Amino acid sequence: MMTDRFARALGWASLALGAAQLAAPRTVTRLCGVDDAPGATTVARLVGGRELLHAALLLGAKNPAQWAWTRVAGDTMDLGVLGRAAANRTGARRTRTLATLGAVAGLTALDTVCARRGTTKTKGPLQVHASITINKPREEVYRFWRDLENLPSFMIHLDSVRTINQRRSRWKAKGPIVDLEWEAEIIDERAGDLIAWRSVPGTTVSTAGRVSFTDGPGGRGTVVDVSLEYSVPGRKLAATVARMLGEHPEQQVRDDLRRFKQVMETGEVVRSEGSPEGHRALRQLHQRPAQPIGGRA
Numbered sequence: 001m002m003t004d005r006f007a008r009a010l011g012w013a014s015l016a017l018g019a020a021q022l023a024a025p026r027t028v029t030r031l032c033g034v035d036d037a038p039g040a041t042t043v044a045r046l047v048g049g050r051e052l053l054h055a056a057l058l059l060g061a062k063n064p065a066q067w068a069w070t071r072v073a074g075d076t077m078d079l080g081v082l083g084r085a086a087a088n089r090t091g092a093r094r095t096r097t098l099a100t101l102g103a104v105a106g107l108t109a110l111d112t113v114c115a116r117r118g119t120t121k122t123k124g125p126l127q128v129h130a131s132i133t134i135n136k137p138r139e140e141v142y143r144f145w146r147d148l149e150n151l152p153s154f155m156i157h158l159d160s161v162r163t164i165n166q167r168r169s170r171w172k173a174k175g176p177i178v179d180l181e182w183e184a185e186i187i188d189e190r191a192g193d194l195i196a197w198r199s200v201p202g203t204t205v206s207t208a209g210r211v212s213f214t215d216g217p218g219g220r221g222t223v224v225d226v227s228l229e230y231s232v233p234g235r236k237l238a239a240t241v242a243r244m245l246g247e248h249p250e251q252q253v254r255d256d257l258r259r260f261k262q263v264m265e266t267g268e269v270v271r272s273e274g275s276p277e278g279h280r281a282l283r284q285l286h287q288r289p290a291q292p293i294g295g296r297a
Helices: 002-023 025-032 040-060 064-087 091-119 138-146 148-153 235-244 249-266
Strands: 126-134 158-163 168-173 180-190 194-199 206-215 222-231
Touching: 002 025, 002 040, 002 064, 002 091, 025 040, 025 091, 040 064, 064 091, 126 249, 138 148, 138 194, 138 206, 138 222, 138 249, 148 158, 180 206, 222 249
Parallel strands: none
Antiparallel strands: 126 222, 158 168, 168 180, 180 194, 194 206, 206 222
16 A cells, blocks of 8 residues: 555655664754754653654554554654754754754654645544443432532642533543543433433534443442544654553543542542642653552551
């Protein structure tokens, strides 16, 4: 397939760029006109490592074109860094930085073309599903979820949910690329059993969800079953970047349900004392195993 050959050619380009940045970072920074910046060689090595990741995805995948979006994401970051660097330089360094900026812009155009060709057949919303058993009565679990303003306490990408009336609410969420805001309405509800909702037509985000509550095996606890689907501008790019950050949408839902179980059973999200600042995903990157406080065993 021509598009896949195109993607693999970009993979070889990533391999060459990555190898050069790792092998001779000072030469690369000098050619780019940023060799005077503090930490420039370290950044060059990091970018080189990222390029090798692109190469592995594009050269090793069965359908490599879809992974061209990872290069688009990397290009976007590089353009921002080079743009700021060019604005802060003069003379020969500025000329070299602008030339590099132009070259990266050209590569960005090629990467975008390849990525779009590789995802033109991707249609319909992204669908995810997960379930969990919570050691609490069904009515109690249902009531907590039905108060939609409780959702951000365990759904880490939700900033807020504000209830407008009994059936409508306004949602704000953080995405891997842009923050999102939309209005949703409850379209089906059976007290203690089911809540189904969807975004209001005409909003930027097209999303729908359904959560059911059933008694656990032997009448112990509650089985919470969640199905979600959504479609947003740049969904494919967003999903790809999320995977790179370890936040695949289905994994997000499973993690959200795990936190929901903790909130229902213990009253809070349990986390290491090494991460006291909250439950945001990026903050959890700094989390470490819990240790006795004050040296007590």
